Amino acid sequence: MRCVILGGGGFLGRHIGRAMAGEGAEVWSVDRSLLAATVAPWLAGEVQADCFDLSAWWDMVGGADVIVHLASSTVPATASEDPIGDVQANLVGTLRLLHDLRGKAARPRLLFASSGGAVYGRPVSVPLSEEHLTMPMGAYGATKLAIEHHLRIEEAQYGLPIRILRLSNPYGEWQQPHGVQGVIAVFAHRALHSTPVDVWGDGSVVRDFVYAADVGRAFVAAARHQGESRIFNVGGGLGTSVNDILVTLERLLGRTVERRVFPARSFDPPVNVLDIRRAQDELKWKPEMAFGEGVAKAVDWLRTVA
C-alpha cells in the first residue's frame, strides 16, 4: 500500500506517517518544505510541492492507494481574520485536487483530517456524536465542513472512496510550541522556561485531547475500514479543563506554573468532548495513551527544542 501524506512534514503528518510505515505501508510526504531524512526515517520519499497540485506530485510518487489530506494553510484564528483566503486556499484547493483525481484511473482512498473541535459548534449535548448538528462558530469550521460535504458528494458522483476523521485536539512530540494552536505544547514550553501562560476566563473550559500517535493509529484503521460509515470522531473521549492541564504540568515539573488571566472569549464553547464509540465499534480503534503519560512525552520532547 502506497500512502501519500499531504502535509506529511508537520506534527500530525509525522505521527501518521510513522504509524502507516509501522504497518508496512510505503509512505511518501508531499509538503511545502522537505524534512531531514534523520527526522523522518520512515519515509520512502518526499516531494516538495503544492499539495493541491496533483500534477506536481502524482507521477513522482507513482500514484497512491491512500491519500492522507492534512494540508491546511490556516488555523481557527487566521481563518476568521481572512475567511476569503481560507476558502481560496483550502476549499478551492481541495476541489482542484478532487477534480484532477477524476482524471486518474486509480481511485485512491482519501482520508481527510477534519475538526471535531470546529464543525459541531456549541454542543447541544455532550459527548458529541457524529450525528450532532454541525453549526460551526467560525470560518475555519465552516470550511472544514464544506470540504466534508464536497468529499461526500465526490464519492457519490465519481466513486472516490473517502473517510473523514474529525479530530479533537491532538498533542504530543513534534507539536511546535510557538504556534497559536496546541495549548499543551504552548503551556508546556512556557512552563519549562518559567514564562507565564495565558488563560482566558477561569480555566474551566473543557476540551478533548488525543495523543498524536493514537491519531496515527486511527488513520491506519481508517485506511483499512470496510463499512458504510464515512465520518469518525477521533478523540480522547474525555473532558480535560485548562486547569487540569496546568495541574498535570505542575505535577510533572514539580513547580507552580504562573498564569496571566484574560477575560473569557465569547467564541469558546464551554465544553467540547467527542463521543468516540463509532470509531471504537467500526474502526476497532481506541486511544491508548493516558493523558498524564502523553503530556510527559510531549514535555520530554520539548526539553530537546529551543
Place this chain on the structure above:
Amino acid sequence: MRCVILGGGGFLGRHIGRAMAGEGAEVWSVDRSLLAATVAPWLAGEVQADCFDLSAWWDMVGGADVIVHLASSTVPATASEDPIGDVQANLVGTLRLLHDLRGKAARPRLLFASSGGAVYGRPVSVPLSEEHLTMPMGAYGATKLAIEHHLRIEEAQYGLPIRILRLSNPYGEWQQPHGVQGVIAVFAHRALHSTPVDVWGDGSVVRDFVYAADVGRAFVAAARHQGESRIFNVGGGLGTSVNDILVTLERLLGRTVERRVFPARSFDPPVNVLDIRRAQDELKWKPEMAFGEGVAKAVDWLRTVA
C-alpha cells in the same frame, strides 16, 4: 424602509420587489442588466452592477435597511459541472459583501434565499423541518449551506442581522421557460407549444412547489420578524409529483401533454417536502395560492411570451 434586492430583475426578485413595495418599502434592484421601467413599476431605482461589489451600489442607493440576497450565478446542474466556479462566484462573492458591510455604520438586515431543495439532501423524514440534517447531494447545496454558516457566524461575530429563507421550488409569472430550472414553466411552455416534455423515471418524484408571490410575502415577513429563529423553510408544504403537474396542465389546456421518458436520475431524491410550521408560527406567513390556480396564472403569463 429601503430594501435593496440583489438580483431584483429576475423572476423571484420581481415578485419580492413587488411585495416589498406593496408594503410601503422603497425598493431598489441591483442586477447585471437593467429592467424596463414598465416591467417593474414598483422600483424606486436600479443599479447595473456586480451585486457582490458593495462599493458599486451602496452609495448610489443611499444605503439599505434590508438587503435581499438573491444573487446567484449557478443552478444545481451548472454548479456540479464547475464546483470551483460556483464557490468563487457565490461563496467568495458573499464573503466579499459581508466583509465590506462591516465597514458601514448601518447594520442592514440581510435576507438570504437558500434552497430547501438542496441543503437537506436525501430526507431521513418528511416533511423536512429546519432541524433536519443538512447533507447536500450536490455542489449547489454545499455552497448554499456554506453561505448559511458564514451568515450565522457573521451575525454572531459582527452583529449583522440575518434571516435565511430555505425556498422549495418557486413558480409563477416571470419564470422563464427556457432555463434548466423551473419545471412548471418548462413543462407549461412546452405543453402550450405542443412539444413533448422530458420526464426522468416514472414521474413519481415528489417536490414542494410554492407560488412566487407567496415567496414575496414571506420575505416581507422575514424583513419584519422579531424573534430568535434565523432559518425558515418557505414552501407550499405539500408534495406534488411530476405526474401531478402534468395532470394539472392537461386539465388546464384540455389536451394530452406528450412525454419523452428517460431513466431515473440517481441524484434526484424521491421526495422533498418542506415542513413550514416555523414560518407559520413565527413569521405569521403561510402560502395562499392553490396549486391549480397558481399554475393557471403561470400558463396565462407564458401565453404572452415567445
